[in-house]
């Protein structure tokens with residue numbers, strides 16, 4: 001049976017600029033249809049493309065962050081394939097300007113990690129090769145109105161600058177592809193070159209999938225187009241792998257076709273157009289000169305103004321802190337575990353939340369981290385909330401942790417208080433502790449009585465402890481905590497139980 005599974009992704013990342021790739025039209029998401037369209041975007045005769053320098057800088061920046069080589073001279077090409085298929089009307093001009101012969105950045109590498117193990121505590125490092133990054137135009141959006149049998153077109157997105165990142169088929173399952181795309185998304189956001197909001201279409205993924213028998217060359221790929229969520233990406237790839245294996249095992253053939261993921265059924269389905277079978281037709285773009293960037297100021301030819309040129313070294317020097325470095329810094333600064341640094345960085349807003357809690361409490365970072373990654377995040381995930389939607393603020397959590405740190409409540413009572421805080425927004429920890437009488441019980445007489453009752457009713461356990469099995473003491477401690485709803489002072493209880501089981 002086929003053992004090799006390959007996934008190669010093409011990621012379309014909308015460049016975060018105020019204007020389009022070749023025109024001065026503004027870029028915006030929810031503007032009224034066709035309100036962000038210049039004569040060039042609408043392909044009126046006599047209009048010419050003017051390259052947006054910001055887009056070039058973004059592509060260079062992204063290329064450098066992904067360890068690509070930057071081509072100081074690259075070319076623009078027209079892709080005329082679109083004329084023949086359903087995208088035809090999405091490109092007014094009848095072609096898309098892209099980079100086919102020589103793209104701006106090539107031969108890079110994206111490093112990402114998977115969390116594995118029963119407790120998600122094994123960090124597995126993986127890499128995927130980046131074949132190239134090319135600059136290209138986004139298409140318009142066509143909407144078919146079945147009732148009136150007409151196609152409507154919105155050109156707001158037409159001509160917006162995209163970076164297409166083409167990855168080698170180095171991934172072998174949906175989980176890997178999902179982790180790689182999440183890392184890419186974090187890198188693009190840190191760079192500021194793409195906002196990476198997938199639901200707004202700023203990051204769209206085509207997943208190429210094939211399977212092959214061990215020792216044999218890569219199988220025929222299918223291409224699942226335009227996936228706009230990381231969760232769906234993983235599901236689409238895993239479905240497609242299994243579908244291809246089933247086809248081959250039944251003696252069938254996998255066709256090179258484009259498919260779409262249907263999130264309702266969880267299946268991939270063939271797209272009607274036979275785009276995959278069409279031969280691509282490219283020609284050099286006659287209206288644009290080669291795209292030239294320079295290594296540094298010293299390499300500028302005479303007569304070229306440094307302020308007009310794109311300088312690779314200058315962009316390299318200004319690269320911001322990338323997620324992998326941020327994780328290392330968190331591990332070093334706070335003494336937390338690497339897997340915790342992943343959870344913190346991968347969850348939007350969680351680093352900021354964690355650091356805000358630290359500012360307001362004397363509790364050690366290593367003790368705070370579990371509260372943030374287990375209690376808080378667990379609650380948010382369960383309720384399907386983002387960190388910014390948390391009902392518990394960093395300062396409210398800090399107050400709770402401080403009360404625990406000062407010995408006013410036990411850790412299990414603190415967890416009960418936390419649960420209550422997630423339910424009743426606005427109530428402070430102190431308020432809940434008083435209201436539900438969750439404060440620490442450290443009244444020696446009261447604890448003596450409870451301990452005595454537990455000891456009297458568990459002769460077997462007491463016998464075990466007396467014959468040297470000291471671990472059984474924990475069971476008795478648990479029983480005392482149960483009686484006090486987790487409020488008993490654990491240090492005191494231990495001392496009392498030790499005395500009574502001598």
Ligand SMILES: Nc1ncnc2c1ncn2[C@@H]1O[C@H](COP(=O)(O)OP(=O)(O)OP(=O)(O)O)[C@@H](O)[C@H]1O
Nearest residue numbers: 006007008009010167168169208209210218219221
């Ligand atoms: N056998 C294979 N199995 C899985 N993935 C593959 C295989 N062969 C190629 N790929 C992946 O397919 C993608 C090819 O993308 P590329 O942009 O070069 O061309 P395309 O898909 O033909 O054109 P378009 O950009 O119009 O979609 C790459 O991500 C590559 O890694």
Ligand SMILES: [Mg+2]
Nearest residue numbers: 010164166206
């Ligand atoms: Mg491609």
Ligand SMILES: [Mg+2]
Nearest residue numbers: 010206208223
């Ligand atoms: Mg493709």
